[in-house]
Amino acid sequence: MVNNPAPASMLYLKIGKISIPVHPVATHFPNALLPTAALFFFCYIAAKIAGLGIADNLEIASFYCLIVAVLSVPVAYWAGYYDWQVKYRGAKAPIFITKARYGIIMIVLGVVSVAQHILVPQTTVLTSPWLWLYAAMMLGQVGIAGLLGHLGGKLVYLH
């Protein structure tokens, strides 16, 4: 058998005999939870306008989804950075640079939107511009998650 000169491929979390690749797992949290958070938030707006009692529950569900997504993004970013440095040897190709830049924007948007929700009570008031700023930041994160997922798919499936 020929010896393999290649370095370790990517970051894994080892639990017993199971090796879990960190980046692909971590990225699925924001990719799933951010659209869910946005969906619940727009359902909250619709329910609030319609005067439905479920509205506040939708808003709370949206915020909890957002918190878990925002917490998972730095983990995904760190694991992705590790994989870039090890598996792809830190190649300064546009696809990696784009992913790194938009990842930082996503972290900032996530932290700012959660902080706004905690610190600005008007965030959930329909007539307040804070609500639309919060919604815009959430949609921005959904868009970036989609872009980063698309670029990640290009790396994995070479399409």
Add this chain to the structure above:
Amino acid sequence: MKQRLKQLQEKYEILSIVIPKEEDLYRLYSGLNGRVQSETAKKLTAHLAAEKLSHKKMLEDFLEEVKAEMDDINKQLGKG
């Protein structure tokens, strides 16, 4: 010259992505080589693993050429 640099950057990106794929396949065939029982399957997986390593070497050489040309152009453009 900028057009050539763009072409080289595209090549650099493709090679940066494809080389680790060859490594992944090398690991796959090496792993299988250690697990299969039949002599034929052992020979086949060893052959495929060696092929992957040779592809990797070829692509790495190509990558070095692309990087060298990119560096030259960047120097001429005053970026390097």
